[in-house]
Amino acid sequence: MPSTKRPWIVPVGPLLRVPGSRRQERVRTPLAGTAGSASEIPEGEDVAADLVLESLNGGALVAAGTVDAPWAGECVRCLGLARGRLHVAVRELFETASDNEETYPLDGDQIDLEPLVRDAVLLELPLAPLCADDCQGLCPVCGVNRNQTSCTCAAEARDPRWSALDELRAAEGGKASKD
Numbered sequence: 001m002p003s004t005k006r007p008w009i010v011p012v013g014p015l016l017r018v019p020g021s022r023r024q025e026r027v028r029t030p031l032a033g034t035a036g037s038a039s040e041i042p043e044g045e046d047v048a049a050d051l052v053l054e055s056l057n058g059g060a061l062v063a064a065g066t067v068d069a070p071w072a073g074e075c076v077r078c079l080g081l082a083r084g085r086l087h088v089a090v091r092e093l094f095e096t097a098s099d100n101e102e103t104y105p106l107d108g109d110q111i112d113l114e115p116l117v118r119d120a121v122l123l124e125l126p127l128a129p130l131c132a133d134d135c136q137g138l139c140p141v142c143g144v145n146r147n148q149t150s151c152t153c154a155a156e157a158r159d160p161r162w163s164a165l166d167e168l169r170a171a172e173g174g175k176a177s178k179d
């Protein structure tokens with residue numbers, strides 16, 4: 001059953017009435033449909049925003065803190081599942097009649113944190129996900145996953161000029177040992 005609840009919308013009326021006052025705001029809920037070109041927030045998994053909201057003179061408000069989110073994607077080296085967590089520092093301004101792209105709208109006595117959280121996450125989602133920093137990837141010749149098994153393709157596929165050099169070295173080595 002679809003929920004009409006909007007967990008990212010938070011009331012800020014009391015804050016705005018006392019400029020300079022602040023409040024801690026923690027929201028932890030899934031953020032559906034957040035995907036970059038190579039990774040995304042897994043469906044149904046929680047994203048957490050831990051923010052301090054502070055009102056300014058003139059009816060604006062600053063939200064500063066961190067956004068935490070899980071991500072998943074396809075490892076660019078081995079094509080296996082890559083997963084990780086984002087931890088993004090944010091500091092953004094909310095204002096009424098927000099007409100520039102640098103700020104978020106302040107709508108009466110509430111703000112919607114979702115665009116802020118979504119923007120922060122989209123900027124940080126990995127463009128080249130790795131399952132592990134030392135992933136060995138797939139062999140470009142035979143295609144085996146080198147994290148799981150090994151192959152001899154790398155040795156066989158060496159540039160023939162190197163084997164010519166090897167022979168030269170072997171010959172020189174032979175000469176040297178004779179002296």
Ligand SMILES: [Zn+2]
Pocket residue numbers: 075076077078079080130131132135136137
């Ligand atoms: Zn991998």
